[in-house]
Amino acid sequence: MSGTRLQRLSVRQWSLAGLAFCALMMAVALGLEHIGGLEPCPLCIFQRVAVLAAAAVFAVAAIHNPHGRIGAALYGGLSLAAVLGGIGVAWRHLWLQSLPPDQVPSCGPGLDYMMDILPMRDVVAMVLSGSGECAEIDFLLLGISLPGWTLIGFVVLSLAPLGILLGAFRQCRSSLNGSHRPA
Template sequence: MIATLKALSARHWSLAGLTFCALMMVVALLLEHAAGLEPCPLCIFQRVAVAAAAAVLLLAALHNPRGVGMIVYGGLGLVAVFGGIGVAWRHLWLQSLPADQVPSCGPGLDYMMEILPWRDVLAMVLSGSGECAEIDFLFLGISLPGWTLIGFLVLAIAPMAMLVRGIRAVRGG
């Protein structure tokens, strides 16, 4: 088993991660369109992080890098994944607040994107709002941002494996 994992190329790891990104997006879209759960701004930012990781992994799959290239793609993939972990963690924190400490609901993300600079939108979304603190769905006692956090942790395996393999290749090991 270990020998098999060591033999996987950057393309294999990238395709595995890309497949997991697609699975995460399919679940998100099914919950939105089939179950009628509207995504809050933090949910949308988590989707952006999944899409960013998918873009990096797609490029890595097409390029199939070795050595330093694996380090670059692995690092970029981890940046996207860690961004998603941070947003999901923030979302979980907002959901854990007592009702009297939850921030009030702000304007919708579409409206903010139209009138505010990107930096201000990012700051407002990450500060959270009442709609982000609502728990609309639980599965096995875990809310959607909790499952998304778990998904990002699993997704981190692919870029981490590429990064480690790239470092070993550069060092000659």
């Protein structure tokens, strides 16, 4: 697809592309869990939450399909925030996996147990601090662990909100240029 055609994509088209990629990421994650037998660690679950959050914003944006720059900027910003959150969690997960075994945090209680007894703020803080469970590398594909592939997926997924935001910026710029023309 040429650069000119990419520039003309609507919020709906970018959102549908983002939503489709979110569906692909979730299909792979669920396939690895239910078919491959890989149990997700707490950080994996938070990465899934980021994918689902981005998917929700993309779905609403696709249905709404705003034509104004404010709506496009809002959807682009919200979906980019979800994607950046996923990038941050995946990056943290990779960092934990890179630690020498003697520096890996000890395994804590399971996510279900923490959700039952702790406030959400404490659960998030404990999960992001990581555990030994999150530092294990259970699967490699082409020498890259699952959090590495997820990070790559989030970087690719970021193209959709960036495309939406670029469209909003171009609308803003063209309306400013148009308002300064002599009558």
